[in-house]
Amino acid sequence: AQTVTQSQPEMSVQEAETVTLSCTYDTSENNYYLFWYKQPPSRQMILVIRQEAYKQQNATENRFSVNFQKAAKSFSLKISDSQLGDTAMYFCAFEARGGSEKLVFGKGTKLTVNP
Amino acid sequence: DTGVSQDPRHKITKRGQNVTFRCDPISEHNRLYWYRQTLGQGPEFLTYFQNEAQLEKSRLLSDRFSAERPKGSFSTLEIQRTEQGDSAMYLCASSPGTKKQETQYFGPGTRLLVL
Numbered sequence: 001a002q003t004v005t006q007s008q009p010e011m012s013v014q015e016a017e018t019v020t021l022s023c024t025y026d027t028s029e030n031n032y033y034l035f036w037y038k039q040p041p042s043r044q045m046i047l048v049i050r051q052e053a054y055k056q057q058n059a060t061e062n063r064f065s066v067n068f069q070k071a072a073k074s075f076s077l078k079i080s081d082s083q084l085g086d087t088a089m090y091f092c093a094f095e096a097r098g099g100s101e102k103l104v105f106g107k108g109t110k111l112t113v114n115p
Numbered sequence: 116d117t118g119v120s121q122d123p124r125h126k127i128t129k130r131g132q133n134v135t136f137r138c139d140p141i142s143e144h145n146r147l148y149w150y151r152q153t154l155g156q157g158p159e160f161l162t163y164f165q166n167e168a169q170l171e172k173s174r175l176l177s178d179r180f181s182a183e184r185p186k187g188s189f190s191t192l193e194i195q196r197t198e199q200g201d202s203a204m205y206l207c208a209s210s211p212g213t214k215k216q217e218t219q220y221f222g223p224g225t226r227l228l229v230l
Contacts, residue, residue: 004157033217045158045206045221091157100171101210101217102148105157 002027002094006106013082014114020067021077021109023092031097034068034075039108040088048090051075082113119222121207127228128197135193136225138207145212147190148219149182151175152204161205164190165212197229 003026013019025034036048051059051068058066063083067076079086089110093103120139128134140147145166150158161180163171166187176182179197184190194201204226208219 035218037221044223047218047220050218093157095217097217100148100160100163101146102160102163102171103150103158103208103219104160107155107157 002029002096002104004092004094004104004106006092006109008109009107010110010112012112012114013079015082015084017082018078018080019082019111021079021090021092021111023075023077023106025073025075025092025094027073027094027096029096033095033097034066035093035095035103036064036066036075036077037091037093037105038086038088039091040085045091049077079111084113084115087111087113119207119209119220121205121222121225123225124223125226125228127230129230130197130199132197133193133195134197134227135191136205136207136227138190138192138209138222140189140207140209141220143211144209144220145187146210146217146219147184148208148210149190149192150206150208152206152224153202158206161192194227197227199229202227202229 032053034051039045049061063080089108091108092106122137147164149161152158164184179195182192204224206224207222210219
């Protein structure tokens with residue numbers, strides 16, 4: 001069974017600064033995807049960024065980038081130039097390819113961006 | 116395309132009552148997932164449909180829970196004889212199922228409170 005661990009229950013950052021959210025996972029699978037999802041207060045979960053395990057290059061989406069360390073089973077999210085709208089719960093998730101491809105989530109990190 | 120929709124958005128019920136939730140996935144998405152999210156936790160997988168076939172159920176899904184996707188389009192999740200421990204956010208997600216792009220898109224959720 002896969003597990004996902006987010007060791008930072010809460011984090012805060014000043015507007016325009018950079019913050020990194022941590023995620024580690026445990027799996028015996030070789031073919032999988034990793035995701036960061038964002039869940040703003042009282043709003044639905046949306047995908048921030050995804051990484052395919054077979055790709056060595058770290059994924060980047062505008063101000064969001066990941067540091068994927070496959071051997072260490074680490075998948076951190078860096079948010080640059082933080083904006084007030086980035087305030088949300090952030091969930092790291094794992095998906096093994098094949099089968100149901102269900103998502104296994106961590107417990108989340110509550111990020112607050114301060115003005 | 117308006118995304119994944121769920122109805123109702125909120126439900127308050129008394130212990131012992133039955134409740135039913137509906138999920139309408141993104142048009143032409145073959146895969147549909149149900150997750151449950153309790154306070155302070157990440158979503159946990161409940162069950163998964165490929166078209167109309169229910170292919171996987173979590174151990175979290177007790178015999179009081181039943182899910183259907185009769186025509187491979189919308190899905191319903193029914194909880195019979197609700198218990199206070201069923202209080203949670205019930206999330207639905209869909210994905211194309213084309214093997215090319217398997218990102219899951221989430222609905223806004225149904226928040227259930229059992230009194």
